[in-house]
Amino acid sequence: MEKPPNAAPKWEGKATAKLLRPTASAVWPLVADFFSLHKFLPTIDTCVKVDGAAEDGLVRHCAASGDERWCRERLTGIDPAGRRLSYEVVDSNMGFKRYESTVRVVAAMDGGDGGGCEIEWSFVADPVEGLSCEDLAKYVAVGLKGMARNMERELEAEFN
Template structure:
C-alpha cells in the first residue's frame, strides 16, 4: 500500500527505429528473454535460472562484470507477461545489488508508422520504478535511452549479417 509521503515513481519511455528490419525479424530476438547479453553491451551474461522459456514466471540472471570475472552489477528479472501477437513483454526486477526496487518494464516491437511492419519497426522500452538511492531520474532515463539505441543497433547489425550469410 502506498503512502501519500512516498516519493513519486519514476516513469520513462524510449523508442528506437530499426529502418532496415521488419517486425517479424526483430520480435523473435526481443522475445528471447534470456538473450539480453547479445543485444545490450552493458550486460555480459544473461541466462535462465528458473521457469520455462517464453512463459510468464521465467526468471533470468543478468550481470555486468569487470572483465576479469568479478561481478559488478547483477539482477534477477522475472518475465511477467508475454504476448507474441501484440509483440510485447513485461518483466520486473526481483533481487539486485543496484538498489532498484519496484521496477516494472515493458518492451514492444511496433510496425513503423502504423504500417505493415515489413519495412521497418520501432522498439519501445518503458519502465516504472521506485526512485533509486544515489541515482537521479535523468540517469535512469538516460540509461534506458542509450541502452535501447545500442540494442536496436546490435539487432540491425545481426540481422544484416544474417542476410549476408544467407546470400553466400
Template structure:
C-alpha cells in the same frame, strides 16, 4: 504519522530500425535470456528458473563494469522475472527482483511496432521500452531514462546488424 511516499518514476525510450520488420526483430527480444548477446554492458544472462517464453521465468543478469570479475564487489547483478510475453502483439513485461543496483520496484514493457513510411508502405519498425520504477538511491530520474535509452539504442544497432548479416 503518515509515511512519506515518493512519486514513482515513469519513462520511455524508443529506437527506430530503418529496414527490419517487426517479425524480423521480435525473435531477438522474445528470447528473454539472450540479453547478454544484445547489450554490451551485460556479461551474463542465464535462466534461473521457469520455462523460456512463459511468465514466471527468472533470469540472472550480471555486469562487470571494469571487466574484472575476480572482485565480487564490482559485479552488478539483478534477477528479473518475466511477467507477460505476447508474441502476437510482440511485447513482453518484466520486473526486477533482488539486485545490488538499487532497484526497489521496477517494471518494464518492451514492444516492437511497425513504422509507417508515410507513403502507405511499411518503413521498418520501432522498439519501445517503457518503465515504472520507485526512485533509485543515488540516481536522478533523468539518469534512469538516459540509461534505458542507451541500452535500447545499443540493442537496436546490434539487432539491425545481425539482421543485415543474415540477409546477405
C-alpha cells in the same frame, strides 16, 4: 484517486529506437528470447535462466562483467500478437526496490510490415538512491539505441 500523503513518487520513463531496415516480424523473436539480452544490450555480458518453467515466472540473471553489477528479472508477461514483453526486477545489487519494464516492437508507420520498425522500452520504478529518474531514463535510452544497432547488425548478417 488521490495519492496517500506519504506516498513516494514513482519514476516513469520511455525510450524508443528506430531500426531502418529490419521488420517488426524479424526483430520480435530477438526481443522475445528472454535469455538473449546479453547478445544485444551492450551493458550486459551474461544473461542466463535461473528459475521457472512456464512463460510467466521465468527468471533470468543478468550481469555486467568488470563492475560486478547484477540483477534477477522475472518475466511477467509476453504477448506475441502485440509484440510486447514485460518483466520486473526481483533482486539486484543496484538499489532497485521496484522496477517494472515493458519492451514492445512496433511496425513501421506505414501500417505494413514491409521494412523498418521501432523498439519501445518503458519503465516504472521506485526511486533509486544515488540516481535520478533522468539518469535511469538516459541509461535505458542509451542501452536501447545500442541494442537496436546490434539487432540490425545481427539481422543484416543473416541476409548477407
